[in-house]
Amino acid sequence: MLKEYTTIREVVGPLMLVDEVSGVKYNELVEIYQHNGEIRRGKVLEVSGNKALVQLFENSQGLKISTSKARFLGKSLELAVSMEMLGRVFDGMGKPIDGGAAIIPEMRMDINGQPINPTSRNYPDEFIQTGISAIDGLNTLVRGQKLPVFSASGLPHANLAAQIARQAKVLGNDSGKFAVVFAAVGITFEEADYFVSDFKRTGAIDRTVLFMNLANDPAIERIATPRMALTAAEYLAYEKDMHVLVIITDITNYAEALREVSAARKEVPGRRGYPGYLYTDLASMYERAGRIKGKKGSITQIPILTMPEDDKTHPIPDLTGYITEGQIILSRSLYKRGLLPPVDVLPSLSRLKDKGIGKGKTREDHADTMNQLFAAYARGKESKELAAILGEAALTEIDKFYAKFSEEFENKYISQGFDTNRSIDETLDLGWRLLTILPRSELKRIKDVFIDKYYDKAKATK
Numbered sequence: 205m206l207k208e209y210t211t212i213r214e215v216v217g218p219l220m221l222v223d224e225v226s227g228v229k230y231n232e233l234v235e236i237y238q239h240n241g242e243i244r245r246g247k248v249l250e251v252s253g254n255k256a257l258v259q260l261f262e263n264s265q266g267l268k269i270s271t272s273k274a275r276f277l278g279k280s281l282e283l284a285v286s287m288e289m290l291g292r293v294f295d296g297m298g299k300p301i302d303g304g305a306a307i308i309p310e311m312r313m314d315i316n317g318q319p320i321n322p323t324s325r326n327y328p329d330e331f332i333q334t335g336i337s338a339i340d341g342l343n344t345l346v347r348g349q350k351l352p353v354f355s356a357s358g359l360p361h362a363n364l365a366a367q368i369a370r371q372a373k374v375l376g377n378d379s380g381k382f383a384v385v386f387a388a389v390g391i392t393f394e395e396a397d398y399f400v401s402d403f404k405r406t407g408a409i410d411r412t413v414l415f416m417n418l419a420n421d422p423a424i425e426r427i428a429t430p431r432m433a434l435t436a437a438e439y440l441a442y443e444k445d446m447h448v449l450v451i452i453t454d455i456t457n458y459a460e461a462l463r464e465v466s467a468a469r470k471e472v473p474g475r476r477g478y479p480g481y482l483y484t485d486l487a488s489m490y491e492r493a494g495r496i497k498g499k500k501g502s503i504t505q506i507p508i509l510t511m512p513e514d515d516k517t518h519p520i521p522d523l524t525g526y527i528t529e530g531q532i533i534l535s536r537s538l539y540k541r542g543l544l545p546p547v548d549v550l551p552s553l554s555r556l557k558d559k560g561i562g563k564g565k566t567r568e569d570h571a572d573t574m575n576q577l578f579a580a581y582a583r584g585k586e587s588k589e590l591a592a593i594l595g596e597a598a599l600t601e602i603d604k605f606y607a608k609f610s611e612e613f614e615n616k617y618i619s620q621g622f623d624t625n626r627s628i629d630e631t632l633d634l635g636w637r638l639l640t641i642l643p644r645s646e647l648k649r650i651k652d653v654f655i656d657k658y659y660d661k662a663k664a665t666k
Contacts (some may be wrong), residue, residue: 207276208237210660212269217468218424220246220258220267222274231280232314236260239271247281247424249469259465261279261297261424280316283432284309285439290383293400296417296429304399308370313439315431317492326495329559331566332449332504335371335625336364338547338618339554341635342574343532345504346560347374347447348495350528352455354510354521359534361508362395364545365453370408371625374447381446381501384408387415387433390426390457408426413440419457426461434492434503441501448503450493452648455509457485459520475519478536483523492525530554543619566628569658572650573635577613579649580642602646609641636662 211223220236228251236244236258244267250257257273261268283298284307288552293302298315300306328348334340345351355361369384388399396416403409412435414554417429430452437448453456459478466479493505507528511521513534525531535548561570587607591599617634620626626634639647640663647655 206278208273210273211273212236212272213276215264215267215269218260218264218422218465219249219468220260220264220269220274222256222258224254225251227655228255228277229278230642233279233281234258235268235275235277237273237275239449249465250582252432252538256294257469259424261422263422265394265650268625279426280314282312284312285436285443286310287444289436289440291410291412293409293414293416296421296425296432298415298432301416311439311443313435315428315435316488317431317435317438319491320494324386324497326497327559328495328502328503328504328556329565330518331375331560332447333371333375333628334368335627336367336545336547337620337626337634338545338549339532339635340554340566340628341570341617342549342557342577343530343547343552343554344465344560344566345372345506345554346556346559347502347504348493349530349531349554349556349560350490350493350505350507351532351554352521352524352528353506353534354516354524355508355534356379356514356536357510357512357538357547359510359512359539360544360622362391362398363452364534365451365506365508366399367404367545367622369403369412369449369451370406372449375531378447382411382439383448384447385415385418385433385437385440385448385450386412387430387452389415389417389429389452390421390455390461391454392419400508403465412508414501416625423461423464426458427465430455430458434489437503438492441503442496442499445500447501450503450505451458451508452489452505453508455507455524456512456520459486478480478519482519483526484659486523487527490524514520529556538614539617541614543614544621545618547618549578549618550585567632569654570628570648572634573632573639573652573658576639576647576649577617577635580609580639580646581613584608584613602643605642605646609638612641613638622627633662633665637665 212219213223231601232248234246244262246258296299303432328346330347332345415433431593437450440446441448454532493503495502530553533552535546538546584606636658
């Protein structure tokens with residue numbers, strides 16, 4: 205029996221205090237009925253004795269507490285899931301906004317999910333191809349991994365997110381069981397329209413579930429959107445045995461919403477005003493990615509965040525880096541030079557890349573060429589810096605080879621545009637063609653057997 209309470213005592217911003225309650229639980233859904241028939245919704249943030257603090261999903265403007273009733277529904281926020289979700293667009297609370305019919309649910313799932321027991325996790329070791337050389341070749345994405353993208357204000361992370369969602373796929377027998385769940389958090393209407401239009405134009409929407417939360421939507425919806433997306437991913441992965449890539453943009457907007465709610469609750473702030481539980485909250489999302497023993501499906505996560513003031517030590521990228529397995533960093537200097545996508549490969553890192561490459565996964569020469577490309581590019585950058593200070597006359601002949609390699613590497617390997625989709629073989633072959641700029645004697649990180657097999661062939665096709 206659901207109880208209704210007329211004991212709403214106070215409303216401050218998005219928060220509402222209900223007095224004299226009993227049997228109310230944390231995260232429980234609440235409906236607020238007004239005298240004019242309007243219904244607003246919220247969830248329980250905190251219970252203390254016989255008082256419940258409720259956060260409203262909608263604006264509290266015009267809410268008359270003297271004539272309103274609060275009904276506690278005895279359940280937390282749930283998402284109706286079925287295979288019909290593929291190809292559909294939802295708002296941040298899981299309601300269809302594409303003009304299509306409501307989803308007929310196969311089941312309803314709590315959006316807060318369940319933490320994965322570490323002992324039941326399978327180690328991520330299978331390759332996911334994004335079609336982007338700077339990622340596939342040098343910072344490989346592996347099935348079940350959490351690999352964030354660290355961007356900055358003004359950089360084209362939205363284009364990169366759309367490109368990954370459009371191009372990503374798994375190779376081999378499981379290629380037909382791949383889906384993308386895309387969550388846009390706190391974005392503008394123009395960005396939302398860009399994502400939906402791009403997915404429809406390219407046909408990628410057929411295998412994608414989109415959740416769109418706009419900047420003018422309530423903060424509580426912003427907090428719920430990533431969890432909606434992850435719940436949809438868990439259904440597809442663990443109930444339907446699919447390999448799911450979850451892309452969430454922008455985590456910074458999510459953290460700002462957390463800070464807004466924390467300030468409304470008058471909590472003691474932590475670093476930069478963010479709540480002290482920011483690390484725990486982010487971990488509760490990121491750790492929902494992975495592979496589970498006995499389950500065929502997997503969830504791979506690419507959270508995208510903009511670093512305030514380009515600061516890697518800001519709490520959002522800092523804490524994200526602690527939880528995830530690496531990061532892809534976008535470079536403002538590369539972007540200014542027109543190199544797209546502007547992935548800065550040297551500070552970028554995929555901690556699981558060695559597990560997802562090699563014979564039977566990508567190609568036998570992948571690990572060696574990756575190490576050689578990293579080393580050559582790093583030395584080439586040093587040579588160019590030396591030339592800028594002392595002039596090209598100060599460079600040795602070998603330094604000039606490396607400086608040329610660095611230039612060609614950025615123009616041909618990193619810069620491929622947002623519409624070019626390279627297979628892993630094309631990426632590796634391109635790497636070999638670039639390595640032919642260097643004398644054969646400089647390839648000290650590659651086994652002779654691979655040099656004999658690929659170097660001369662690459663030189664002939666250059």
